Amino acid sequence: MRTNDVMLQTATKVVTFIILMFAVHIFFAGHYTPGGGFIGGLLTTTAIVLLMLAFDIPTVKKVLPINYVVLTAVGLLFAIATASASIIFDVPFFTHAYDYYDLPLFGETSLHSALLFDIGVYLVVVGVTMTIIQTIGEDE
Amino acid sequence: MEIIMSVAIGLMFMAAVYLILSKSLIRIIIGTSLLSHAAHLLFLTMGGLGGIAPPVVSDGVTVNDYADPLPQALILTAIVIAFAVTSFFLVLAYRAYQELGTDNMEQLRGTEDYE
Amino acid sequence: MSLVFLIFLPILAALFIPLLFKRLGQIHTGWFVLLVPTALFLYYATRLPSVMEGGTYVSELSWIPSLDIAFIAYLDGLSLLFSLLITGIGALVVLYSVFYLDKHREQLHNFYVYLLIFMSAMLGVVQSDHLITLYLFWELTSISSFLLIAYWYTRDRSRFGALKSMMITVFGGLMMLGGFVLLSIIGGTYSIRELIAQAPELAEHDFFIWALVLVLLGAFTKSAQFPFYIWLPDAMEAPTPVSAYLHSATMVKAGIYLVARLTPVFALSEVWMWLVAGVGLFTMVWASFFALKQKDLKGILAFSTVSQLGLIMSLLGVAAAAYHVEGAAETYLKYAAFAAIFHLINHATFKGSLFMIAGIVDHETGTRDIRKLGGLMSLMPISFTVALIGSLSMAGMPPFNGFLSKEMFLTAMLSLQEFNLFSMDVWWILFPVIAWIGSVFTFIYSLYFVFHTFAGKHKPDQLPKQAHEAPVGMLISPVFLAVLVVLIFFIPNVIGDWLVKPAVAAIQPFLYDSPQSVDITVSAWHGFNTELFMTLGIFAIGGLMFWTLRKWQHLYDLYPDPISLNRLYDELMVLSESGVSRFSKMYMTGFIRTYLVYMFSFVIFIVLLTLFMTDAFRLNFDNLAPIGVYEIVILFAMLGATVTILVSKSRLTAIIALGAVGYSIALLFVIFRAPDLALTQLVIETISVALFLLAFYHLPQISRKEERMNFRFGNAVVAFGVGLTMTLVALSAHSQKALPSISEFYKETVYTEAAGGNIVNVILVDYRGFDTLFEIAVLAIAAIGIISMIRLRLTKKEDQHENK
Known part of the structure; x- marks a missing residue:
């Protein structure tokens, strides 16, 4: 699918970053307001897919040389590691911990180990959806 | 509202099953997609539709006003799984078509006698 | 905590193996692996002094608290002895494998990952105090054994052997799980220690006998007792280090361990004593008889392993009888448990070295067929010496450790005349007689193994390779074991005090309250008594029969193949397959x-x-x-x-x-x-x-x-x-x-308990995080499916090739 639409390409360059920022925002906001790993991951995917539509898959692959299968594996590892970390602290599997910290710039912030798990979810969702789209798209 | 929804869900299930029983692979896949949509609505309806506020903690909202969060959590995961399964089916259909040259289920019949 | 962690250490180490193999392929991966069992062995050895005094160690890690399932590592005399065996023999086998497996041609990362998984599983079996986790590790040993037997998975025989061992041991494992569940219903606990504490009450229960039989099925299948032994000879398709480790020194002894561990629970039952002693003794004589039929070096060793396991099993059965005898600690009956453990150690040393020698012969001559071998004595002098020491020890000759434990075995069998329970006063004579016959055949096949390989005429034209002595590295492990074989003969009481007595005290807590109260000293010479005359008889008759072996060995061919147990297994497999497919054809039309x-x-x-x-x-x-x-x-x-x-x-x-x-x-x-x-x-x-x-x-x-x-x-x-x-x-x-x-509940606690605001997301990542974990795993599986469908492109032709 080769497109050569200057309007689309120019707009995409801007819109992609807006979507990506929104994705990151919605991912971190997920614990308190609507959002989270699933949605954040899907939004990130749409941003990349938009790029792929505006340019073509080889170009996007050159810009983002990510092996999405590895990304999926890393995400799964993240999730499992967070879940099993609790065993080391001798509490049942999957017990999360959180605390409040006073960070510079952010003020009082709560840090939650569930966020780490959510990062795993995020990575898996991005990895899987991108793998699917890329494999199907590349197959001619 | 729940009564109307229940009837609508029934109709969607009906259409989905009818599609799944058809011969063409792509229709079957559309059917499974529709089936998962119907199932999501069923979950939502089962939990009750009466919530006034979304299930997000905010000031001035009492516990009883939240929409039921449990079906929502279930549906959220189900949506993503349904997507993965649908895309799997699509690729399966596509590859089956490439290898066998048909997407008609009547011709795709096979048993272990086939070697 | 720490002991549980040590159980999992090999599995954790296995995570790094593929990386090491890939990045540092120039160095044989085995060298890195060697560190794990060596470190563990040293650690367990430091526990010896206090365990010798009767001390125990417990550490616990809860796993599923809601179901009362936890990893409980319990280290007493028995489990420490097994842990030392597992890590000690493990280290030697890994060292041997470094020279046995070529680093360029073999898939070492697979091999060592499986081996390390097995090590963890085996440590888990012998240290678990919790029945359910014991079962878990038990099945994990079956699975890793399956993977190791099928290591050369392109060979049909390997896959067949792997499947057979898996079928039989997993069948036994499931039976055992049933027995465990019954035990926990009767006793109200999963803890073995707590079950032992309430043993007399348990025996009253209706389910007791069922639990006993089911648990024994598990032990008998794993330890290759009659009629389940048939998987072990086929498991010899595995690489020789695996045979030496899993199928001789450790995994097959898991059944022995289980019987020993649960003796305090089940010894009350007469059925236990008869089944364990009877099946063990019958297995011993049966397998030693058929060992002479084998033409494959490893086949002989496989049957000999089965026979020796039967010997140990029967001793444990007799040890259980001590429960019923007043003041058994003063009679000769006390020797049974001691002999069982002592022979277990000795067997690990001499059989380990013999397996390694069989591997060396295979490696250096290219064949294991005993008919083609012969006269290697002058070409491979060191291997011959080691093989001679191992074989003579197995045959029960002095001055090797096998002599001591064989004597004690005969003593224990003879001691059965001393008590008149369970109509023993009439039947006791059968036990020493069968034991004697088994020992005669053991003597013959031991000589058959060593002399038909190393003595006689050399036939270079029948060997695929030019025979020569193995490299030094490959000889280290067998020579070390052979030295132990001789050493143990001269210092049996040191081994007895350090290793055997703590284990015996764990098997027979009803006789001894501490390892020190086990009043046994081993001596090579104990006067002219019945045992000595029996041993001399074994040497004389066995020697005579070995001399004339060529005249009567062909009689084995008369044994009708169709009624063998192997045939029964094959028929059962075919029958179940065709039966199931006929049934499913009734409703499977092929239309989705x-x-x-x-x-x-x-x-x-x-x-x-x-x-x-x-x-x-x-x-x-x-x-x-x-x-x-x-x-x-x-x-x-x-x-x-x-x-x-x-x-x-x-x-x-x-x-x-x-x-x-x-x-x-x-x-x-x-x-x-x-x-x-x-x-x-x-x-x-x-x-x-x-x-x-x-x-x-x-x-x-x-x-x-x-x-x-x-x-x-x-x-x-x-x-x-x-x-x-x-x-x-x-x-x-x-x-x-x-x-x-x-x-x-979620709505009310979301802020207080989980510190979150978005209830849906908190359910996903916290309350029901486990579901989400599986869900993303499903996602990944779907992605892998899609990739494999598109990228691999298996067409029909390739597909058929794949099935060959």
């Missing part, structure tokens, strides 16, 4: 539509039946949400789109209509206050419509032929049934709440 109709009909039937049987169908018009204009409009749009899918001629229209349904649902989510869902649905719908279009674009011309679906009445009836059922379910689910919803 038919299967779907079965499924949908069953859904309708079961759901409706439940609704009416439990009187669950209600209609309740309270608590209904008000009907809104927007909702109705969107619903109509959604249903309209659905109908469009059904009646549209073109598939493109159908796909777009499906998108419309999805977007309508997203809008419904907004109205019903589910912002997360709405967002997700919108994004997903966009991506999946794109995917559908992509697939549509790829599907070539024919399938774009536009056609309306033909109306089929049968399908319509099924579809209508499903729709109606779902409506009824939705209505009754709304109209009644049998149980209060757990959502209330």
Whole structure:
């Protein structure tokens, strides 16, 4: 699918970053307001897919040389590691911990180990959806 | 509202099953997609539709006003799984078509006698 | 905590093996692996002094607290002895494998990962105090053994042997699980220590005998006792280091361990004593008899292992009898448990070295067929010496450790005359007689193994390779073991005090309260008594029969093959396969539509039946949400789109209509206050419509032929049934709440317990995090499926090749 639409390409360059920022925002906001790993991951995917539509898959692959299968594996590892970390602290599997910290710039912030798990979810969702789209798209 | 929804869900299930029983692979896949949509609505309806506020903690909202969060959590995961399964089916259909040259289920019949 | 961690250490180390193999392929991966068992061995050795005094160590790690399942590592004399064996022999075997397996040609990363998994599993078996985790590790040993036997998976014999061992040991494992569950029902606990504490009460229970038989089935299958031994000879397809480690020194002794560990629980029963001693003794004589039929070096060793395991098993049976004898600690009966453990150690040393020698012979000459071998004595002098030491020890000759334990074995069997329980006063004589016959055959096959390989005429023309002595590295481990064989003969009491007595005290807590109270000293010379004359008889008759072996060995060919146990196993496998396929052919038509109709009909039937049987169908018009204009409009749009899918001629229209349904649902989510869902649905719908279009674009011309679906009445009836059922379910689910919803708990605690605001997301990552974990795993599996379908492109021809 080769497109050569200057309007689309120019707009995409801007819109992609807006979507990506929104994705990151919605991912971190997920614990308190609507959002989270699933949605954040899907939004990130749409941003990349938009790029792929505006340019073509080889170009996007050159810009983002990510092996999405590895990304999926890393995400799964993240999730499992967070879940099993609790065993080391001798509490049942999957017990999360959180605390409040006073960070510079952010003020009082709560840090939650569930966020780490959510990062795993995020990575898996991005990895899987991108793998699917890329494999199907590349197959001619 | 729940009564109307229940009837609508029934109709969607009906259409989905009818599609799944058809011969063409792509229709079957559309059917499974529709089936998962119907199932999501069923979950939502089962939990009750009466919530006034979304299930997000905010000031001035009492516990009883939240929409039921449990079906929502279930549906959220189900949506993503349904997507993965649908895309799997699509690729399966596509590859089956490439290898066998048909997407008609009547011709795709096979048993272990086939070697 | 720390002990449990040590159990898992090898598995954790296994994670790094593929990396090491890939990055540092120039260095043999075995060298890195060697560190693990060596470190563990040293650690366990530091525990010896206090365990010798009767001390124990416990550490616990809860796993599923709600089901009362935990990893409990319990280190006493028995488990410490086994742990030392596992890590000690493990280290030697790894060292041997470094020279046995070529680093360029073999898939070392697979091999060592399996081996390390096995090490963890085996340590888990011998240290678990919890029955369920014991079972878990037990099955893990079966699985890793399966993987190791099938290491050269391109060979048919390897795959066959692997499957056979898996079938039999997993069958036994499942029986054992049943026994464990019964035990826990009777005793109300999963802890072995607590079960032992209440042993007398347990025996009263009706289930007791069932638990006993089931647990023994597990032990007998694992330790290759008659009639389950048939998997062990086929398991010899594994690489020789594996045979030396799993199928001689450690895994097959898991059954022995289990019997020893549970002796305090089951010894009360007469059935236990008869079964363990009887089956063990019969196995011993049966396998030693058939060892002489074997032509394969490793085959002889396999049968000899089976026979020796039977010997140890029978000793444990006799040890259980001590429970019923007043003051057994003063009689000769006390020797049974001691001899069992002592022989277990000795067997690990001499059989380990023999297996390694068999591997060396195979490696350096290219064959294991004993008919082609011979005269290697002068070509491989060191190997011959080691083989001679191992064989003579196995035969029970002085000055090797096998002599001591064999003597004690005979003593224990003779001691049965001292007590007159269970009609023993008549039948006791059978035990020493059978033991003697078994020992004669053991003597013959030991000589057969060593002399037919190393003595006689050298036949270089029949050997695939030019025979020569093995490299030094390969000889280290067998020589070390052979030195132990001799050393133990001269210092048996040191071994006895350090290793054997603590284990004996753990097997027979009803006799001894501490290892020091085990009053046994081993001596090579104990005067002219019955045992000595029996041993001399073994040497004389055995020597004579070995001398004339060539004259009567062909008699084995007379044994009819069709009635062998192997044939029985094969027939059973074929029968079950064809039986199952005949049954499934009755309803498997090959049409997916038919299967779907079965499924949908069953859904309708079961759901409706439940609704009416439990009187669950209600209609309740309270608590209904008000009907809104927007909702109705969107619903109509959604249903309209659905109908469009059904009646549209073109598939493109159908796909777009499906998108419309999805977007309508997203809008419904907004109205019903589910912002997360709405967002997700919108994004997903966009991506999946794109995917559908992509697939549509790829599907070539024919399938774009536009056609309306033909109306089929049968399908319509099924579809209508499903729709109606779902409506009824939705209505009754709304109209009644049998149980209060757990959502209330989530709503109330989301801020206080989980420190979150978005309840849906907190459920996903915290309350029900486990579900999410599995869900993302499913996602990854779907992605892998898609990749393999598109990238690998297995066409039909390749597929058939794959099945060969």
